[in-house]
Amino acid sequence: MPVRPGEPAETDPAFPFDVREFARRATGSHRDDLRLAEYDARPLTWETLRCLRYVRDVERATMRHLRTVLVTPTHKDAHITAFLTTWAYEKYWIADALDAVLEQHEYVQPPAPRRPVTRAALLRRAQERFSPIGRSLIDNTIGEAVIAFHMATGTIDEWMTRASYERIAESAEHKELTRTLERVLDIKSQHLAFFIAQARTRLRRSRLARRLTRARLQRSLWPLSVADEPIEEESFFFDRVFAAAPALVDEIDRRVRALPGLEGLTLIRATVAARRHI
């Protein structure tokens, strides 16, 4: 399901999503399938590698994400936890495949100063450390509505990573990378199918869920679970992948707005502006 301007948003996938079938068909390591020698003959550019490194860390942040999600009522829903179990597994191996490509190029992340240790940064760190406590207390009171928010963020995360892979493949024009990323996109289409069906259903049926999701999304920036990312890396990624493709950004915003209760938002445009640090 490519995210392309002008294309209709995907229709509701078959519902209910068969979590057991999804778990059965899980995809593990990609290492045997990667033709890494192809990169020796025609290496990727440094810019492409830099973007791949960023998106690898987004994929790899599953446990950090689960940390915030599982202390809320979301953990009570066994369908969702069963899904997240396989989701985390597949994402682990997607990140590993990107790792293999980076290793083949002996890519080293450029030394960049960590984010300055300002008062705001210290506060953020303290929040990150203690956030599950506050979240746990607040979210257990709000109840089921929180699950809708988690499913909506899951949906947006899928749209954003899909768009990233498509943009990276497009600009790299590398046959082997495109082949690998198509495989990744294929796996991730199941993740999107689950999140979007859950998000739509839950948002449609609860006013509280719509209000909560709208309010929280306005306060959050994708990617949610990546911490301590150097500003240089973040702004490089957003410049190259999103700022250079305004129509794509508008298209994802259009999709977000099509979710129940999220009319009128321009979240992605705001996210790209904030992450570019201009």
Place this chain on the structure above:
Amino acid sequence: MAFDIDRFTRTSQSVQWQDLSFEDFRDDPLPPQTLRSLRYMCDVEYHTVCYLRDLLVTPSHKEHDVAAFMTMWNREEFWHGEALAHVLGLHGITVDFDQLKARRLKVGWKDRLDPVKQSLLGNIVGTDFIAVHMIWGAVNEWSATAAYTRLAELEGRPALAELLRRIAKQESRHVAFYATQARNRLERSKKARMLARFALRKAWAPVGSGVLPEDEVVHVMSHLFGGPGGMEEIRKIDTHIGRMPGLGGLTIVEDAMRSRGIAA
């Protein structure tokens, strides 16, 4: 012995049972007490994700190897649940996600405060608390390995025994991770040793207690460990614990059995 996380992740699989023939259960079903124990074990496996949640509330989520292990471990345990659910299904006992959800909802407020308490404690004492989680995990995995191995011996049905042995084999790989982590962390810090000893003595209870009714805990423990040789297995777990730095002389598993009236 060092734990090779890359090797573990590369070789992590969902437990297989499709090659095992459970046909004879149709004419000769498992006895009710065995089904009851299997049901308990199945529930515990599916609820692993709730323990994962507790583990991730502490600073341990910051370590890449730990995150990699947790990802695979959680999935392997989910598949143990699926395998046991299959055996139960052949006896007309359906384990579906809605029932598991109902169970988690029932646990209620107490459960809501758990991660809070744990996170507070974990964050205050920092990395030393990871040692507590690791020894906790090791004890649970030792218990799980013992439980599956015992049930395989007690029931004596070849296909079931083979499935339980396969599960036990995966559990013993989990033991290797937790025990290696626990040993290193306990060796390094006196505070970790004190905390671990305190937490195990004060708070340890058999896996599943707290999530499942106490009656069920007592049933499983007496079914598996009540008979001849049962307490011997229990003492073996305590011996493993006692070999850990700073944990010599603890008999928490035997104590938990005795306090439930289970004695050989």
